[in-house]
Amino acid sequence: MLLLLLLLFPFSASAEDQLNAGVVSGIWYSKFPFFAGETVRIYTAIQNNSGFDVKGKVQFLRNGESLEETPFSALKGGLVQVWADWEATEGTSNISARIVEAIPPVPNSFATAQHEVFVDMDTDNDNLGNLQDLDDDNDGLTDEKELVLGTDPLNPDTDLDGIKDSEDIIEEEPVSPKTFVSNIEAETEQFIGSIVQNLKEQKKQVEERIAANESQRPLLILPGIPQDAVPSRDNLESLALAAAITALGQWKIILILLGGIILWKLFFGILLGGPRQA
Ligand SMILES: [Ca+2]
Ligand SMILES: [Ca+2]
């Protein structure tokens, strides 16, 4: 590593009035890639090619804001690593390290190293950032499918019922046109069958009711009346009249009617006083 850092060292000679020391051309991390929320260590190194020992601090910055200041002491001719820890945030960050408060002072042109890094989220912690991961929440449904279904691609259990999204969603098998037609036919057949069954039941009930009426007819038979002449059980007035006619006989009716006429004539004759004499 040290040899590599020496190769990276940005300067081998400098003007006599400048201190020949500074950060190497680079920033590196304790792991890569890393994801948002993870704590990573940011490294840089200071090469001191001067004839003096150099002390000071390295200020680590993210997007121009200070993260940490780390003291260092670089012996003449030596190389030291300096680091700071950073809890990575999502997005693009410009990480830089610069020597401050150095004794003796380090030229500004040698004092700074920087690196731009993009930090992705890894929602399901499978070491594959969400940009590359097809199933960010590892619930068995791809992000694309979740967008169609309306579930949350960053939450394996969108409705918080303890069942992951892929098991909550029952995927319907696509229905072929042939199956679709068969289903329609079966449903139509079932519908017509239920209508026919219903009509059969109604017919049976009507027949039972007729049979019940037939069985009750003997109860209504009156003297002299043929069974066929009984119009219905409910028509009691007709039954009573028919029974009376049969019981008296037609000749008795005629006699009664004649008697009635005679009585009528007699009654009106007395009442009116008979024919008047002149
Ligand atoms: Ca992932
Ligand atoms: Ca998913």
Ligand SMILES: [Ca+2]
């Ligand atoms: Ca989900």
Ligand SMILES: [Ca+2]
């Ligand atoms: Ca669920």
